Amino acid sequence: MAKVNKVVAVVDDDPDTLDFLEEVLCSYVTVCFACSEDLLTWLAGGHLPELILSDVMMEDIDGYELCRQLKSSEKYAAIPVVLMSGMTADIDFRLAIESGADEYIEKPVRRKRLLEVLQNKLCEHCLLDDCPAPMNQESDSLKPCTGSD
Numbered sequence: 001m002a003k004v005n006k007v008v009a010v011v012d013d014d015p016d017t018l019d020f021l022e023e024v025l026c027s028y029v030t031v032c033f034a035c036s037e038d039l040l041t042w043l044a045g046g047h048l049p050e051l052i053l054s055d056v057m058m059e060d061i062d063g064y065e066l067c068r069q070l071k072s073s074e075k076y077a078a079i080p081v082v083l084m085s086g087m088t089a090d091i092d093f094r095l096a097i098e099s100g101a102d103e104y105i106e107k108p109v110r111r112k113r114l115l116e117v118l119q120n121k122l123c124e125h126c127l128l129d130d131c132p133a134p135m136n137q138e139s140d141s142l143k144p145c146t147g148s149d
Contacts, residue, residue, distance in 0.1 A: 006122060007031060009049040011039050011066070012084075013058055017109075021053065024111050025118070036061035040069070049079065051121055053114075055107075056085035056096070064099040071100030080121040084109055 008028045010021050018032045031049065033039045037060050039052070052070065056063035063083045070076040083096045086107040096104040102124075103117050 005029060006051070007047075007049040008118065009033065009039055009042070009047075009052045011036055011052070011054040011058065011063075013055065017055070017107075021109070021114075024109075024114055025053075028118070035059065036063075036066040039066070043076065048076075050125075051080045051082065051118060053082045053084065053118070056083050056087065056092070063101075064095055067096070067099040067101050078125065080125055082117055082121060 006028050007030075008025055009031050010018060010025070011033045012018050012021065013034050015034070018034070022030050022032055031042065031047075033042065036054070036058050039054075040061075054063045054066055058066070061069070063085070067081045067083060070079065070081055080102040081100065082103045082105060083099075083101040084105040084107055085092060085096075088106050093104050102121055105114060105117060
């Protein structure tokens with residue numbers, strides 16, 4: 001699978017989840033952070049990802065607050081933010097949307113769902129040069145990356 005030169009910033013305080021997400025997102029340039037403050041520091045250094053994927057339950061700044069901060073900033077407001085959490089109640093989804101999130105994904109994260117959401121959000125924001133039709137479950141582009149990719 002060819003690498004897409006789009007940067008996805010990933011924030012999650014669980015190392016295993018970060019490893020999993022980095023593997024799933026191997027066709028993107030991924031920059032991983034164990035806390036929201038590290039992401040904010042990186043952004044303040046002049047970096048701009050095409051998309052931010054963040055866990056909701058974080059010890060320093062939770063995903064809802066991170067999203068509110070990003071969406072209230074003129075510099076970062078246009079960056080799509082996808083929140084993910086093991087919390088599955090309707091209120092959690094509503095809180096994500098109210099915080100400004102572009103999408104909410106339930107944990108455990110399903111590989112196909114994550115890739116569909118990311119592709120769709122990047123296409124919606126005109127960030128992919130050639131946006132293919134939405135992925136379906138049989139799509140080759142949804143197969144996991146291997147060392148030979």
